[in-house]
Amino acid sequence: MLNIKELLEDIKSNPYKEIIVRSPHTGTVEFAAGKSGDMVRGRAGTWGEKPGTLLAHLTREKNKKPIYAPEKGEIVNIRTELEGAFVEAGQELLTLRHYLTRKEVIERILKQALFLFRAPERAKYYFIPEVDQKLKVSGKRSVKVFEGMDMLIVSRMKRETPLAYSGPEGLIYSVYFHRGDNVDEGEPLLGVCPEDQLSTIQDVVARVQSEWEEDE
Amino acid sequence: MDREKRLLALRNRLAYVEDVFGPDGNDSIRVLKARAAEFLERLPHFPQADVEREFRRIEELLDFSEKKLEKELTPMDRVRIVRHPQRICLKDILENVYDNYSEIGGQGEYNIDPSVLIARAIISRRVGRRVVNQPVLVIGHEKGHGEEFRNGGSAKPWGNAKALHYMKVAETENIPIHTYVFTPGSYPVEDYPGAAQQIARNLYEMSALRVPVVAVFSEGGSGGAEAVALADRRIMLSHGYYSVISPEGAAAIEGRLRNGQRADSALVERCARQLAITAQDNVANGYVDRVVQEPPLGARPDHFEFFKTLRREILQATNEVVSSVKSMKLFRAMALSSRTHRKAALDPESIYVRWDLSNAARDRLLCKRYQRFRDMSHHAYRDNRTFMDKIRSGLEPLCWSLHSFVSYGLARGMRKRVRDLAEEVSAEAFLISERVVRPARKALSRFSGPDQPRAELGKRAKEALTRLSCPEEGACINGDSWVWMSGRAREDRAVSCPNARTHGCPDLWAPDLFSEFAGVCPCCGHHFSMEYEWYFYNVFNYAEAQEFNADIESGNPLEYEGFDAKIEQARKRTGRKSSCVTFETSLDGVQVVVASLIAPFRGGTVGAAEGEKFILAAERAQKKHYPFIAYVHGTAGIRIQEGVNGVIQMPRCTLAVRRYIDAGGLYLVIYDTNSYAGPVASFLGCSPYQFAIRSSNIGFAGPGVISETTGMPVPPNYHKAYQALSRGHVHGIWDRREIRKNLYQVLLTVGGRNLYYR
């Protein structure tokens, strides 16, 4: 059985996540505003239609593109010396200290409680169309998986091969990968909740909901 | 008891006066208030004998003040009057003007849309000895004295659909329709049938509704009003308003406010004044036939005298409409008309006209209705056509009609007969050759040995298979480039696709994007908006087109403050005189008339000049038997600075379009970039063939207005073309690069019977 209390204490001792904001491509950087210690917010709105706080502009080929804060947090390290300079792709621009939200804490703790289906090799993964459709329409927890079920497509070196699920029967509770991102070997892809453990899992969620205070 | 009632009435009247003059009030009100307060305070102490006298005194004072204040009413005060919960509403009218009625299509709260009330009503009259009951259909908005569920008389799309349904019923039953406009505007949701599309459908059907329609305006808010107000007679209550937009809405636009900020009241007042929204203004402009005088400061449910006046006016109006198209008129018609001239000779109650119409009379009715609206708003635009042009524009249609009659009417029959004959003959000839020549050739070849040698055959085949086909096209058949190129294609810069975040589109190089790609993201298919010239030249063959009526010019009919300069600026920037460009052109050999609303000229808004040009284009297409294409590069709606001169283009143009379609034409609408409000809710939305260009937005009201009116957040893709397609508002979505192909396909496959190439 999980010791939720201990896990929570553990997270509470360091309730932050460092997010490094990097330049997505080459270009000239202009920081928008803000200094170390400023608070920023992430994408918001019912449909995620409101972008986060503007952090910087990156101009490439006369195209000025905004860089927004991905999450809520505090600016801890801002590389102001790069102001007006040409940067290469992947250059660190600033670091955000993000206070974990309730949802993220739940995800973290659930990772301990759920059965994790892991990536067999480094590749890009995505769902087969039927599953994808169902997840989009009815949401997670609507898809039941069982041993040997064709569920994912592994895209590697321009080739795509199907991947069958192996593990206990249950519902998809969490999805840990994004379409188009590389997943390293052994990283979790899915969190599956066996149906008889559903109440335990919901218990965990309820516990965290009540015990984790989100800093507004 | 009586005293309590009287007291309540008194309090109500006081509150009403206070409300009408807004938060600022004026001196007379303050005096009145002080006197009333004094009265109320002293009331319990009055001796019984004095009570009656004191009551009378204070009531007289109120009467006097109301009369005095009446003269001080500003347009904005009138707006407050019509919105006041104490104002008469449709239920009051049904009870007091008509002799009997039954509500149909729902009851009270249990209604598909409680803000639209429909009733079958009876008007009973004594004619000589007997009593005649004349049935009418009453349709109108119900404000319900502020009842929450009535939604302030703001009709939902399905409410308007219900109204339309019963209009058709009235048509079947051949009874007149009385409509009452008590709406601040339509409820701007896009759910099926959609605010704009349903209003357009209503207008389209009302354009050819074969029964008399009389409309009464109390609160006429833009498109919502038009949905039931396309009528043969339009009467207005003296304290009502009829406007293109609510004064607050106009102020929000004027002040460039966003996110529901409120405009300050001075600006709202100014807008209300400038928009010419009062009954007097509308009569002066010719958009309303008559005004029904209300009691001072507006009619309230206990003004019984007023209902009598209203009843008289309505009977009179209905009688007038009917008798003007009836073949048997005689004295009654004379009596009616004499009354209009000399005032009050005969009471309309005493004139009995049967309200059902014969088929011929119905045709005349439609003709008159069209002519009525056709004659409106000519003062509101500047006609810069030369004298000769005008003469020509009068004569030319006659020639076109004649030409069409001869070539598509007379000559076509003849040609067809000749063609049929030729076909028969050639079929006969073929048969003969099959029967006679072939056996002979076979016999011949039997003599001369076997078929041609195989090698010979192979050589011929090889020749056919390896030679360059169609050498006249040249060896390179690379995709043809566009005739017209955007200026943005000359800037060396990269552009990001708005879908980059979700679709991972790479940045595009502007010269590629805006020339070769025609503004389409090759990754996700997003269409960047393109200049209207792009479509004119690349789709509509503008270089060889013949533009007409370019000299009809948008003006500033209401002398709206600062608008002259804005129009002048638009004129300079675009080099055009209105946002509507009409021309005749040829698409792969098919002659068509195109009317286009272009966004750079005042956002493609429609005013009197645009409406007139649109109608002239529709008439031209009809006379010449050409297809009529409305290409909407973008329109933000009706031009608010023209007030009702703009709104009236909704019914005007719809009537013209309806006439064109009924004459057997093909009316096609193509939406591009952003198309909103009035035009979509009338002459564009009524087309049976509407197509959208990808990534365009189509709707009734913008997201800001919707969230303000409905209190619901609006999803970012709410107005996207694909949403409009799934709601059934448009019938297809076209890729910009294939418009021409699709257009041609449509020209060949859809449309009425009277196209010249059919």
Place this chain on the structure above:
Amino acid sequence: MSNRHKILIANRGEIAMRIMCACRELGHDFVCLYTPEDKYSGHVELARELGGEQSVYKISNYLDANEIFSVADQANATAIHPGYGFFAEDFRFARRVVRRDRPMIFIGPSWWIIRDLGDKINTKRIARSLGVPTIPGSDRPIYDEMEAESIATHLFEFQRAQDIRGGMVLVKASAGGGGMGIEEVQDPDQFRSVFRRVRNYAKRNFNDEGVLIEQRIFDFNHLEVQIVSEHGGKRHVHFGTRNCSVQSTGKQKRIEVAPGFAPAEVPYAFDADRVLDEITRHSLAMAEEVGYDNVGTWEWIVTPRGEPFLMEVNTRIQVENGISAAISRVGEQEHVDLVREQIRLGLGDTLGYDQSDVRFSGISIEYRLVAEAPERDFAPCSGRILRFQWQEAPWLKMYTQVPKNGAYEIPMEYDPNLALVIIWGENLQQARERGVAFLDSLILEGEASGHGFSSNVAFLKARTQGLLEF
């Protein structure tokens, strides 16, 4: 040439390395790009060694043209070399290079030539207009059923006349590619229904109803002619032919041999010398006619009866350019480097020799060493290379981005090519023997997850025996 240029290399791996070396030899500077996945690639290391840290830039993606131009401006590059793959045959890229506010030199043919010859149908039409043989069939998308049927009838007739048994007609969507929307017809009666099916497929999938109809050709050899043309498109020479018939599934070339045939050692059913002569003649004539102005390759197929048909033109330097160089000599020069020639000509230098100065000797074989599993349908394989060693020899050239004996991670994002091996022999027999000797001496070890590490060494060895036999 006095002008010192700075050439931005918009490519990776082996070709980027060769361009760097050529730049150095010609006295030009260069700028090199890499993506995060490629940080261990040999080309980054070599760039740092030859050009220093300031000549290396990290970008997000080789396929984002904006990244390339952004770096080009930053580094003040004056020319761009696209290598092969990526932007090499993208006429829009080439056009942008010269049409920018700060134009640069595109080392390759002019953009309109890339555009006109980049389209197979267009190439076929140009070829036909010049009398260059092409595959019998349509030379533009066919929309009309009657027209299609008439072409098919002709094709069946033609094959019957030539006594081709089991003659077939290919029906393919003109907008398709990679084997999508292709069907074969053997029975003339079925043509109509197949045509309609393909047309509907094309409409549904490519939004273009155009269909091509061609003779189906069996068991052909895949030959190429290497053309080198001067800037301005006035003078053209060829550097012999190549045979690229050994391919993996998916038509990926694995072994190439120059020249295209070896009549001295292999008996052919047709006059191989005549065929080689014919295709070089036609290729040169076509280059002349279109004003071709850089290095390029004319690809041909040759049927078992010895009929050549032009397939397409590759308007770039090709992977297998090394074997053409290995069998060619210009005047007194010991060896030719086609990459160097390309840069030299691309920057506007004159050819300096003509066809009579180009001499050919011997046979050269190229192996493409790829981390893939031929037994599993050539499935690519990523992972780490642990050991990579071979025996140097004067007849051997290795082009590889894998550091010798160094640890190397095969990036998952790109083709798992490891090395190009070029072997020269005086005749076919010797070249084959040397090839096998090389493959035997090669030590290649790696580790990978999944099915484990594999390479195509055994496949290459097996296919060496039958080389150039037809």
